[in-house]
Amino acid sequence: MKSGENRKRAEEALVRCQRLASFSEDQGSLRRTFLSPPMVDCYREIACWMDPVGVSVLVDAAGNLRAFYPGVRSGAPRLMIGSHLDTVPDAGAYDGMLGVVLAVSLLESLGGRKLPFGIEVVGFSEEEGVRFGVPFIGSRALVGRLDEEQLASEDACGISIRKAVENFGLNSGEIPQVCLTKEYLGFIEFHIEQGPVLENLGLSLAAVDSIVGQSRLELAFFGHSNHAGTTPMNLRYDALAAAAEWITAVECRARNTAGLVATVGRIEAKPGATNVIAGETRVAFDVRHAADEIRIQAVNDLVGQAKGIADRRGLRIECGVLLEQRAVPMNSFLVNEIEHAMKTIGCAPHRMMSGAGHDAMIMAGKIPAAMIFLRTPGGISHDPSESVAVEDVEKAIDCGLQLLDQLASSNVLQERMGFA
Ligand SMILES: [Zn+2]
Numbered sequence: 477m478k479s480g481e482n483r484k485r486a487e488e489a490l491v492r493c494q495r496l497a498s499f500s501e502d503q504g505s506l507r508r509t510f511l512s513p514p515m516v517d518c519y520r521e522i523a524c525w526m527d528p529v530g531v532s533v534l535v536d537a538a539g540n541l542r543a544f545y546p547g548v549r550s551g552a553p554r555l556m557i558g559s560h561l562d563t564v565p566d567a568g569a570y571d572g573m574l575g576v577v578l579a580v581s582l583l584e585s586l587g588g589r590k591l592p593f594g595i596e597v598v599g600f601s602e603e604e605g606v607r608f609g610v611p612f613i614g615s616r617a618l619v620g621r622l623d624e625e626q627l628a629s630e631d632a633c634g635i636s637i638r639k640a641v642e643n644f645g646l647n648s649g650e651i652p653q654v655c656l657t658k659e660y661l662g663f664i665e666f667h668i669e670q671g672p673v674l675e676n677l678g679l680s681l682a683a684v685d686s687i688v689g690q691s692r693l694e695l696a697f698f699g700h701s702n703h704a705g706t707t708p709m710n711l712r713y714d715a716l717a718a719a720a721e722w723i724t725a726v727e728c729r730a731r732n733t734a735g736l737v738a739t740v741g742r743i744e745a746k747p748g749a750t751n752v753i754a755g756e757t758r759v760a761f762d763v764r765h766a767a768d769e770i771r772i773q774a775v776n777d778l779v780g781q782a783k784g785i786a787d788r789r790g791l792r793i794e795c796g797v798l799l800e801q802r803a804v805p806m807n808s809f810l811v812n813e814i815e816h817a818m819k820t821i822g823c824a825p826h827r828m829m830s831g832a833g834h835d836a837m838i839m840a841g842k843i844p845a846a847m848i849f850l851r852t853p854g855g856i857s858h859d860p861s862e863s864v865a866v867e868d869v870e871k872a873i874d875c876g877l878q879l880l881d882q883l884a885s886s887n888v889l890q891e892r893m894g895f896a
């Protein structure tokens with residue numbers, strides 16, 4: 477590869493992300509959801525980029541952009557590379573989009589060279605779940621996990637996913653056929669880290685080795701409401717004070733357990749008046765760790781502590797699970813190959829877990845999947861000030877090309893592809 481060539485591609489990738497970010501449902505800020513008119517602009521724009529590479533773009537029945545670059549022989553298996561094209565409201569220009577743009581850059585960098593496997597670029601239709609409250613619509617369809625109940629979910633205008641697909645002119649009856657077949661070797665997703673870890677370490681890239689498991693629970697403390705002036709401190713059953721004691725215990729537990737993050741992000745006290753002792757307090761909390769047993773143990777201990785605090789204060793608690801999601805390990809062969817590619821291009825190899833969910837987590841249920849994180853300046857994401865450095869994007873392209881070359885000569889893959 478000529479030196480400086482990938483720098484130019486990196487600069488172009490950033491311009492392209494900005495171009496995609498100009499396609500929005502909102503005036504003056506970026507929001508792009510499932511099969512919306514600005515999503516069509518994205519499809520059209522990406523099709524223009526792919527044209528000189530000789531690759532045509534299609535939109536599948538679940539609204540995913542798909543573009544296939546064939547391998548050295550027809551019928552060769554495929555490697556899928558991409559990320560999502562939808563955004564949150566008031567979004568930045570790189571979350572998701574950068575992963576699709578980099579997949580296109582890699583195809584361009586090949587300069588027409590064919591590999592033993594084909595490469596399919598994917599732009600997932602909806603990862604964030606903004607329009608219907610259903611995240612990962614595109615990737616769920618690819619792994620055959622988009623069910624009837626999800627398809628019936630409605631947006632704010634009462635339009636279901638199925639209806640939105642039909643309104644767009646696609647056939648919702650073909651969604652089951654979108655499911656990936658055996659010819660897919662694996663999935664690689666480039667994505668900004670969306671956190672401060674790589675910046676703190678002074679590193680450009682990381683190989684993601686797992687996506688954390690999550691527990692979300694709601695806990696209610698029940699005491700007695702009473703007069704804030706006439707009830708002495710020793711005769712109170714204050715549900716809000718009990719919750720406050722417990723919240724600091726949650727923070728303490730997470731601070732003292734390596735890799736654990738725990739957050740109480742919502743609290744509601746009733747009746748909610750300045751001069752009334754709270755009789756009921758509800759809190760929602762979120763606990764995440766790469767190891768399921770550590771996460772589950774932490775949740776059990778924290779619920780036990782809440783019970784202890786309530787008992788000591790003469791209160792009672794109720795606890796309900798809102799979400800329970802197991803950790804998803806990334807494919808170890810691909811993670812090793814990514815790390816090796818990082819080393820080869822002169823990047824310090826680093827592995828990390830992802831604290832957020834991604835399409836790769838869904839894809840991993842069907843085919844080998846792995847992710848490459850890029851440093852996120854200030855750790856800022858889901859915000860218009862989200863950014864990424866051109867030198868890190870250049871390293872991502874270097875790393876991606878190196879990875880493709882490694883995979884092209886890998887015995888493991890050749891065996892899987894049946895021409896060892
Ligand atoms: Zn994302």
